[in-house]
Amino acid sequence: MEEILTVKNISKRYEDITVFQDLNLSVKKGEVVVIVGPSGCGKSTFLRCLNALEDIQDGEILLDGEVVNSGNKDLSKIREKIGMVFQSYDLFPHLTVLQNLMLAPTKVKKRDKKEVQKEALELLERVGLLSKKDNYPRQLSGGQKQRVAIVRALIMHPEILLLDEITAALDPEMVKEVLDVVLSLAKEGRTMLIVTHEMQFARAVSDRMIFIDGGKIVEEGAPKEFFENPKTERLKKFLQTFTYGD
Amino acid sequence: MGLEVLLKGNNFIRLLLGLSVALKISLVSVVISIVLGVVLGILMALKNPVITVVSRVYLEIVRIMPQMVLLFIVYFGSTKALLINLSAEAASIIVFSFWGTAEMADLVRGALGSIPVIQYESSMSLGLDKFQTYRYVIVPQIIRRMIPLSINLITRMIKTTSLVMMIGIVEVLKVGQQIIEANRKSSPNAAFGIFLVIFLMYFLACWPISMLSRYLEKKWEN
Amino acid sequence: MDFEVISSYIPKYIEAFWLTIRIGWIGIALSIVIGIFTAFVLHFKVPVLSAVSKVYVELFRNTPLLVQLFFIYFALPKIGISVKADTCGAVGLGLLGGSYMSEVFRSGLDGVAASQTESALALGLSKRQLFFYVIFPQALSLSVPGVVANVIFLLKETSVFSAISLMDLMFTAKDLIGLYYNTTEALFLLVVFYIIMLLPVSVLGSIIEKKLVVFGH
Numbered sequence: 286m287e288e289i290l291t292v293k294n295i296s297k298r299y300e301d302i303t304v305f306q307d308l309n310l311s312v313k314k315g316e317v318v319v320i321v322g323p324s325g326c327g328k329s330t331f332l333r334c335l336n337a338l339e340d341i342q343d344g345e346i347l348l349d350g351e352v353v354n355s356g357n358k359d360l361s362k363i364r365e366k367i368g369m370v371f372q373s374y375d376l377f378p379h380l381t382v383l384q385n386l387m388l389a390p391t392k393v394k395k396r397d398k399k400e401v402q403k404e405a406l407e408l409l410e411r412v413g414l415l416s417k418k419d420n421y422p423r424q425l426s427g428g429q430k431q432r433v434a435i436v437r438a439l440i441m442h443p444e445i446l447l448l449d450e451i452t453a454a455l456d457p458e459m460v461k462e463v464l465d466v467v468l469s470l471a472k473e474g475r476t477m478l479i480v481t482h483e484m485q486f487a488r489a490v491s492d493r494m495i496f497i498d499g500g501k502i503v504e505e506g507a508p509k510e511f512f513e514n515p516k517t518e519r520l521k522k523f524l525q526t527f528t529y530g531d
Numbered sequence: 532m533g534l535e536v537l538l539k540g541n542n543f544i545r546l547l548l549g550l551s552v553a554l555k556i557s558l559v560s561v562v563i564s565i566v567l568g569v570v571l572g573i574l575m576a577l578k579n580p581v582i583t584v585v586s587r588v589y590l591e592i593v594r595i596m597p598q599m600v601l602l603f604i605v606y607f608g609s610t611k612a613l614l615i616n617l618s619a620e621a622a623s624i625i626v627f628s629f630w631g632t633a634e635m636a637d638l639v640r641g642a643l644g645s646i647p648v649i650q651y652e653s654s655m656s657l658g659l660d661k662f663q664t665y666r667y668v669i670v671p672q673i674i675r676r677m678i679p680l681s682i683n684l685i686t687r688m689i690k691t692t693s694l695v696m697m698i699g700i701v702e703v704l705k706v707g708q709q710i711i712e713a714n715r716k717s718s719p720n721a722a723f724g725i726f727l728v729i730f731l732m733y734f735l736a737c738w739p740i741s742m743l744s745r746y747l748e749k750k751w752e753n
Numbered sequence: 754m755d756f757e758v759i760s761s762y763i764p765k766y767i768e769a770f771w772l773t774i775r776i777g778w779i780g781i782a783l784s785i786v787i788g789i790f791t792a793f794v795l796h797f798k799v800p801v802l803s804a805v806s807k808v809y810v811e812l813f814r815n816t817p818l819l820v821q822l823f824f825i826y827f828a829l830p831k832i833g834i835s836v837k838a839d840t841c842g843a844v845g846l847g848l849l850g851g852s853y854m855s856e857v858f859r860s861g862l863d864g865v866a867a868s869q870t871e872s873a874l875a876l877g878l879s880k881r882q883l884f885f886y887v888i889f890p891q892a893l894s895l896s897v898p899g900v901v902a903n904v905i906f907l908l909k910e911t912s913v914f915s916a917i918s919l920m921d922l923m924f925t926a927k928d929l930i931g932l933y934y935n936t937t938e939a940l941f942l943l944v945v946f947y948i949i950m951l952l953p954v955s956v957l958g959s960i961i962e963k964k965l966v967v968f969g970h
Contacts, residue, residue, distance in 0.1 A: 365877035375872035389876040595951035597912035693817035723831035726824045737815035
């Protein structure tokens with residue numbers, strides 16, 4: 286299958302701190318790749334580099350064969366193709382749910398308002414939030430906000446979705462409602478790159494697992510292998526931190 | 532440009548003395564305001580209904596009445612109503628303290644209310660008694676919030692005292708006018724030099740204080 | 754109190770009231786324009802303009818309106834810049850107010866969370882769209898309480914206009930006290946008219962502040 290995203294030997298440094306070095310990754314159309322790793326391993330920074338919210342020092346990121354970097358003039362054209370959802374939702378507080386969804390399609394893509402609204406309402410219904418369309422973000426629970434944020438990314442018809450620890454700020458009882466949405470997206474064949482700490486979810490949703498530690502890809506593989514037969518000591522240790530008792 | 536007038540005789544000294552009249556009035560008023568304001572602020576934080584209503588009315592009066600109007604009422608009104616002849620200085624100090632106390636009280640109340648309950652609870656749960664909680668936890672936090680704002684009040688007080696010329700106190704603006712008047716023939720452009728210098732004098736009096744207030748606010752953030 | 758005296762003074766006060774209101778609100782409108790412009794320039798660190806704005810804000814925040822008016826009205830004509838008293842009042846108030854509004858709008862701009870910028874960029878919004886659709890509306894509503902406080906402050910500051918011989922409320926009161934010694938009546942009307950001018954703004958301001966959505970965190 287065709288590759289949507291190709292990352293070649295990229296490195297990220299702040300002054301004299303290296304966040305990661307020589308990372309390589311490719312994501313095929315329809316593939317769901319999950320990245321796990323200890324806090325501070327650089328996985329979130331990596332995601333942010335992919336749509337040029339952070340610049341990279343070496344290497345190359347290609348989306349559909351086009352170069353993504355912060356100097357690119359058509360950056361917003363490229364960003365339209367990359368949907369991103371953040372840990373802290375970051376809905377626009379001055380806009381209603383519906384307005385949040387319609388802002389980018391109408392202003393960036395200049396799409397017809399009626400048509401966008403119709404699509405927005407359909408998507409809201411799908412994530413069970415149709416009744417909240419005229420509410421402001423502050424009137425929603427964390428889980429509801431995050432579902433809106435996912436829809437806000439989807440409605441731009443991105444070729445790939447980047448999800449950055451989207452459940453990390455949620456109360457436990459709200460995690461499921463958000464992950465269910467992501468699982469259904471995976472089923473319909475969306476291309477996604479996900480950073481998460483929810484191991485069960487990672488196993489259920491992923492086609493391929495990647496473990497990053499110390500700014501490097503330490504291990505990768507199919508989820509079953511990855512969780513049941515980790516090859517490296519570091520991954521074994523990491524996975525053990527998620528189990529209690531034994 | 533009319534700057535030469537400043538070098539004539541003791542004109543520059545006279546302007547400085549004029550400024551010092553305004554500064555003296557503001558200093559006295561600030562001290563009174565801080566003392567009374569802290570007391571009133573604490574009283575307001577007690578949430579006694581009578582005090583709440585009275586202080587609300589008082590604060591609203593100060594909020595909407597120009598100091599100039601208050602100055603007129605106290606200065607011209609007192610003669611008529613109380614049959615006492617209040618000096619202009621006394622009238623200004625009364626008015627500026629009346630205004631400053633309200634501002635200060637509101638700051639104190641705000642600062643008291645801004646300390647989260649969890650701060651009280653966690654110090655109590657550490658075994659600190661009520662006095663210790665205030666002494667070591669609450670009051671230091673309040674003071675850090677208060678000091679920059681109170682310093683800011685000083686600059687506003689200094690700026691406001693420029694109004695006293697309107698009730699006849701001979702302060703820097705009035706002295707300036709006198710100098711301009713006296714030199715009308717020899718330096719017809721004196722107004723430019725004099726008012727420029729007064730402008731800068733006020734700036735030099737207030738700016739360092741503003742900077743200090745901002746510096747402390749930044750330093751004590753969080 | 755003599756009500757006949759009061760009713761005979763009322764027309765004079767009404768005239769002065771409109772003058773004060775007119776100049777006051779022109780000055781306030783001016784101050785908002787200056788405030789937004791300088792806040793924008795300072796927030797985005799536009800070269801040269803931000804340095805000029807910085808000096809302007811410091812100069813006008815740290816000097817009294819009365820002194821500013823004297824400078825504009827009495828000093829500037831000596832170097833060939835003459836302004837009429839009412840223009841001087843509006844411009845003076847606008848310049849003083851601009852320096853205060855600038856601080857308010859700037860902290861409004863600073864108050865919008867950085868993550869808002871990121872999520873807007875991630876959606877593909879351009880820098881311009883980001884500013885006009887996301888940052889600016891939020892900054893404006895964060896600024897509302899400060900703007901309301903400044904509007905009240907500036908309306909009160911209009912009371913020094915009489916110093917440059919504008920026939921405002923203070924001027925009228927002083928005139929009547931000096932001419933006819935009807936001190937009580939003159940002061941009473943002065944207070945009444947200032948209440949009419951400021952109480953609605955104060956009440957309206959409190960209502961807006963309460964209704965105002967506190968965004969974000």
